[in-house]
Amino acid sequence: MTGLKTTSLLKRFRTASAGVCAALAVSVASFSASVAAQAPAVGWPEKEELKFGFIKLTDMAPLAVAYEKGFFEDEGLYVTLEAQANWKVLLDRVIDGQLDGAHMLAGQPLGATIGFGTESHVVTAFSMDLNGNGITVSNEIWDKMKAHIPQENGKPVHPIKADYLKPVVDEYRNAGKPFNMGMVFPVSTHNYELRYWLAAGGIHPGYYAPHKGDTAGQIDAQALLSVTPPPQMPATMEAGTIYGYCVGEPWNQQAVFKGIGVPVITDYEIWKNNPEKVFGVSQGWADKYPNTHIRVVKALIRAAMWLDENDNANRPEAVKILAKSNYVGADEDVLANSMTGTFEYEKGDKRDVPDFNVFFRYNATYPYYSDAIWYLTQMRRWGQISEAKSDDWYKETAKKVYKPEVYAQAAKALIAEGKAKASDFPEFGTETGYKPPQSEFIDGVTFDGSKPNAYLEQFKIGLKGDTVL
Amino acid sequence: MSKMTTILRLPSSPSNANSLLSRLYQSTPALLLPVIGLLMFLAIWNGVAKSIDTSLGQFPGPAQVFEQAGALIDEHIAQREKADAFYQRQEARNAARVAQDPTYQPKIREFTGAPTFFDQIWTSLYTVMVGFLIASVVAVPVGILCGLSKSAYTAINPLIQLFKPVSPLAWLPLVTMVVSALYVSDEPAFSKSFVTSAFTVSLCCLWPTLINTAVGVSNIDKDLINVSKVLRLTPFAHLTKIVLPSSIPMIFTGLRLSLGIGWMVLIAAEMLAQNPGLGKFVWDEFQNGSSESLARIMVAVLTIGAIGFVLDRLMLSIQRAVSWDKSSVLR
Numbered sequence: 102m103t104g105l106k107t108t109s110l111l112k113r114f115r116t117a118s119a120g121v122c123a124a125l126a127v128s129v130a131s132f133s134a135s136v137a138a139q140a141p142a143v144g145w146p147e148k149e150e151l152k153f154g155f156i157k158l159t160d161m162a163p164l165a166v167a168y169e170k171g172f173f174e175d176e177g178l179y180v181t182l183e184a185q186a187n188w189k190v191l192l193d194r195v196i197d198g199q200l201d202g203a204h205m206l207a208g209q210p211l212g213a214t215i216g217f218g219t220e221s222h223v224v225t226a227f228s229m230d231l232n233g234n235g236i237t238v239s240n241e242i243w244d245k246m247k248a249h250i251p252q253e254n255g256k257p258v259h260p261i262k263a264d265y266l267k268p269v270v271d272e273y274r275n276a277g278k279p280f281n282m283g284m285v286f287p288v289s290t291h292n293y294e295l296r297y298w299l300a301a302g303g304i305h306p307g308y309y310a311p312h313k314g315d316t317a318g319q320i321d322a323q324a325l326l327s328v329t330p331p332p333q334m335p336a337t338m339e340a341g342t343i344y345g346y347c348v349g350e351p352w353n354q355q356a357v358f359k360g361i362g363v364p365v366i367t368d369y370e371i372w373k374n375n376p377e378k379v380f381g382v383s384q385g386w387a388d389k390y391p392n393t394h395i396r397v398v399k400a401l402i403r404a405a406m407w408l409d410e411n412d413n414a415n416r417p418e419a420v421k422i423l424a425k426s427n428y429v430g431a432d433e434d435v436l437a438n439s440m441t442g443t444f445e446y447e448k449g450d451k452r453d454v455p456d457f458n459v460f461f462r463y464n465a466t467y468p469y470y471s472d473a474i475w476y477l478t479q480m481r482r483w484g485q486i487s488e489a490k491s492d493d494w495y496k497e498t499a500k501k502v503y504k505p506e507v508y509a510q511a512a513k514a515l516i517a518e519g520k521a522k523a524s525d526f527p528e529f530g531t532e533t534g535y536k537p538p539q540s541e542f543i544d545g546v547t548f549d550g551s552k553p554n555a556y557l558e559q560f561k562i563g564l565k566g567d568t569v570l
Numbered sequence: 571m572s573k574m575t576t577i578l579r580l581p582s583s584p585s586n587a588n589s590l591l592s593r594l595y596q597s598t599p600a601l602l603l604p605v606i607g608l609l610m611f612l613a614i615w616n617g618v619a620k621s622i623d624t625s626l627g628q629f630p631g632p633a634q635v636f637e638q639a640g641a642l643i644d645e646h647i648a649q650r651e652k653a654d655a656f657y658q659r660q661e662a663r664n665a666a667r668v669a670q671d672p673t674y675q676p677k678i679r680e681f682t683g684a685p686t687f688f689d690q691i692w693t694s695l696y697t698v699m700v701g702f703l704i705a706s707v708v709a710v711p712v713g714i715l716c717g718l719s720k721s722a723y724t725a726i727n728p729l730i731q732l733f734k735p736v737s738p739l740a741w742l743p744l745v746t747m748v749v750s751a752l753y754v755s756d757e758p759a760f761s762k763s764f765v766t767s768a769f770t771v772s773l774c775c776l777w778p779t780l781i782n783t784a785v786g787v788s789n790i791d792k793d794l795i796n797v798s799k800v801l802r803l804t805p806f807a808h809l810t811k812i813v814l815p816s817s818i819p820m821i822f823t824g825l826r827l828s829l830g831i832g833w834m835v836l837i838a839a840e841m842l843a844q845n846p847g848l849g850k851f852v853w854d855e856f857q858n859g860s861s862e863s864l865a866r867i868m869v870a871v872l873t874i875g876a877i878g879f880v881l882d883r884l885m886l887s888i889q890r891a892v893s894w895d896k897s898s899v900l901r
Contacts, residue, residue: 145671145674149677149679150679150682157854157857157858168682171659174659174663177663177667179660179679179682180682181682181683181684182684183684183844183846184854184857185844186841186842186844186853190842190844193746194844197750197762199761199762199763330857331857332856332857332858332859335859339625351859352859355859359625359627360625361625424860426645426854426855426858426860426866427684427854429858430854430855430857430858430859430860430863431858431859431860432860432861435860
């Protein structure tokens with residue numbers, strides 16, 4: 102962008118002077134009318150030119166929609182969206198200020214703030230979506246698993262637990278072949294979901310020991326998990342380097358379309374309506390530009406509402422936007438499946454999963470403290486947090502990173518402007534930020550966000566109590 | 571020419587033919603052979619591409635690549651139209667805000683849309699030029715110093731040999747960290763990714779120039795050195811009248827190699843530093859994984875090759891202009 106100033110300047114002034122006169126008269130009248138009708142509930146933005154990063158996955162949709170539909174411009178923000186090479190580069194660029202904010206894994210702000218990986222205080226006031234991931238295994242593994250899975254009317258019974266994978270893992274280990282699987286980042290939702298699923302089936306996914314310098318996460322592991330960038334996952338699985346992976350869309354459906362693998366389970370079935378991505382900014386940025394932050398959240402809330410509007414009626418249009426090469430860029434028919442509520446498991450076995458991607462329903466965008474605490478408990482369970490922490494530590498850390506106050510201000514401004522109804526949001530006066538205990542997990546364990554240590558005690562596989570490796 | 575005609579068994583032109591026709595006839599091999607080579611390559615490429623059909627996609631053939639090149643041009647035009655609409659909306663918005671809040675200073679902001687393929691080509695060229703210039707400004711003086719002074723060369727040589735083989739991708743995390751730490755400003759004139767990419771290019775491409783300059787300077791004709799001693803030229807005059815002109819061929823060989831390497835390094839550096847150029851284009855297309863991605867990457871590969879060729883010819887013509895020995899053969 103730096104080299105464009107001279108050429109675009111000329112063109113800019115030429116076109117501006119040529120076309121603007123007629124458009125101006127009409128636009129000024131309409132804009133003045135609409136702007137004057139409501140005095141801004143939130144002050145003008147301190148910083149108007151913003152650059153946000155994202156990774157090419159379907160759940161960056163709120164950002165793309167907010168840009169394409171003009172929601173950012175309505176807030177007086179001039180946003181550039183830029184795809185990033187990988188999650189590490191994305192996080193580093195937010196921390197050093199090259200990006201104002203980014204589409205982040207829910208674990209990234211938490212991991213960064215507690216110091217696992219690059220340490221920096223990163224916060225979030227907006228949850229971008231629920232669900233949206235899947236676990237895919239190679240054709241070879243699927244053929245072996247199928248023998249153990251109960252069938253109904255000729256089709257496998259879902260959800261497919263990792264219990265059916267265990268005999269296959271044991272077979273490979275006895276033959277001396279390490280059972281490798283891929284996930285996208287050490288603090289990714291995919292890592293925790295894959296580990297949760299494996300552990301629920303009795304397969305040990307390995308521990309981390311950062312206090313000893315071991316961040317590979319493979320201590321005592323029966324299945325060896327390693328980081329693979331999403332676009333390389335199908336090729337890596339085809340080559341036999343990994344036997345399965347956990348990733349967001351479109352990479353599970355890509356595997357089916359290309360005949361490389363079979364998705365066995367979606368994270369909706371592992372934990373119903375789990376929080377997935379968040380919109381993260383550095384604490385310093387949030388402190389310096391409070392009005393801008395609120396306006397960004399306002400635009401994103403509107404985008405999320407649009408995506409889930411009228412029972413997902415706008416999703417086909419969203420698919421067209423995402424198929425553009427500067428957003429997700431995958432083929433439209435690959436994107437269309439998951440975004441419009443179906444998911445293809447085995448080739449030909451298409452099932453209805455209407456909540457595969459949830460952007461606004463079920464208060465998907467509210468940053469609940471209990472969501473943050475679940476991720477922190479899983480970090481403790483697998484050793485990324487190497488020692489025991491008190492329940493209060495979990496709650497305080499969640500408060501440091503998740504900012505529902507900013508979300509509430511944005512939502513209230515939208516309600517005042519008539520762009521949303523109070524019934525769309527939780528009751529701000531009484532909301533504690535803790536969801537009631539949830540038990541729709543694949544292993545039936547109940548999660549109560551207010552008692553993290555008690556939650557950890559319930560697992561057969563995983564660190565708990567005062568255990569330090 | 572006569573050797574060429576003998577090889578091809580072409581009859582030598584009749585001595586009483588029209589001179590223009592005869593010149594055309596004799597230069598036909600020079601024109602025809604590259605075209606034949608290109609056509610054969612396209613045919614082989616087409617055949618091979620059709621036979622490589624994996625589950626990860628079919629290898630793009632010339633037809634798909636041509637189609638995608640057209641698509642990129644269309645996208646560029648569409649994006650420019652979106653930019654015009656953007657500026658109109660911006661004018662209207664600014665005017666509305668000023669009407670409401672007279673203290674507001676309206677600003678015209680650049681179009682926020684994604685850069686098109688041609689914007690990315692320009693960014694890559696701009697970045698490689700800056701990186702190459704920084705490298706040359708460092709390498710040529712150091713090379714001259716090494717060439718003139720044996721002791722300087724002996725001192726610096728181990729460092730050269732140590733750093734020369736280092737890959738740009740190995741330098742990148744270090745350069746990124748240094749740039750992040752040192753280049754801090756609220757309104758940066760250049761983006762950090764640009765600075766990181768340019769410095770990585772410099773680090774990798776200064777070695778050929780440095781070594782070739784040192785070799786060129788140390789191999790100056792003894793007669794010329796004697797002339798300089800006899801005329802008692804000042805060190806500066808010795809440098810500008812004797813050293814530089816006679817080592818121009820070697821310096822430019824080094825510069826050409828450096829530019830070639832710099833262009834290659836840039837594409838790799840951009841992939842990770844996220845400078846919005848051709849490297850980022852290739853990486854983003856790879857991440858897209860759509861059925862058109864491979865063909866688009868091929869378009870980028872051919873563009874990178876074509877630009878590298880053009881840059882090399884550019885350096886060659888500069889060398890011809892600067893060289894004092896106009897009769898020497900330059901390839």
